[in-house]
Amino acid sequence: MKSARQVFMEYLGDNGMSMTHQRRVIVETFLESEGHFTAEQLYTRVSSQVPDIGQATVYRTLKLLVESGLADAFDLGEGVTLYEHHYGHAHHDHLVCVECGRKVEIVDETIERRQAAVAQEHGFTLTRHRMVLYGLCPGCSGTG
Amino acid sequence: MKSARQVFMEYLGDNGMSMTHQRRVIVETFLESEGHFTAEQLYTRVSSQVPDIGQATVYRTLKLLVESGLADAFDLGEGVTLYEHHYGHAHHDHLVCVECGRKVEIVDETIERRQAAVAQEHGFTLTRHRMVLYGLCPGCSGTG
């Protein structure tokens, strides 16, 4: 399997774009960042390593990361877009604690299968989906 | 079952709020509006009936409608919040055509059951969920 860097380089090449110092820093920082994070959080990390990289460039590069398949962008209903690694990572949905915000990655084959079936029943060709389960995590259940 | 108006009146009463001319118009217009619509669309409809009702009041009332359980607010990933009737309506998720935007309401008992099970497996008490399937509708499938 190609490395993430390689995938990004190819994406740039295929679209007549070039690798720049800024993009390299942002992509590296992105690849080193675990879990979910916002564009602003990534910007902060990038800035701590290399100041003078503009926020706009982080947003623009994040968009390229999504388009190239390296990143996944999603919204858990908190008004901000969250990003996470996508390339080489299995698909998953999210389970979110409405109390503390804790997020757990989930997958269920039965659900995945039924989603495709339901789409098909309506004549749709399913391309992707988004599922978020909201509830109280073990730690917050007793707090109610 | 109480009427939607009744539910709203009680909600207002329970929270020390009062029924006003504006709220009455907005709630009636909301109840007469079918399907999904944005705050702005509702505002437009309200204005056509009773001018001089501010957009802010529509937003504020829409929030009350959601809190009182009459409306459901959700985001299908298009950057705008959509609203629809909730009270007395069965839960459902959405199937959206990424080409033409067509929206179909869906429900699948198997999925619903598995969602609760998956949440439970992680010790979570499921309170609600959001699922959106994206794909190509029959009419757009051949367009590729």
Next chain:
DNA sequence: CTATATGCAAACCATTTGCGCGCAA
């Protein structure tokens, strides 16, 4: 009367975009 509501316009806030300079290939 007194608290709540309203309209208006300004504020918000994450994200996008215009612009003139700068660097990659």
Next chain:
DNA sequence: TTGCGCGCAAATGGTTTGCATATAG
């Protein structure tokens, strides 16, 4: 050299909020 890319700051756009006035009860 020749555009693509960058930083900056201003613009966006849906939604929220502050404030002075108006109204429900």
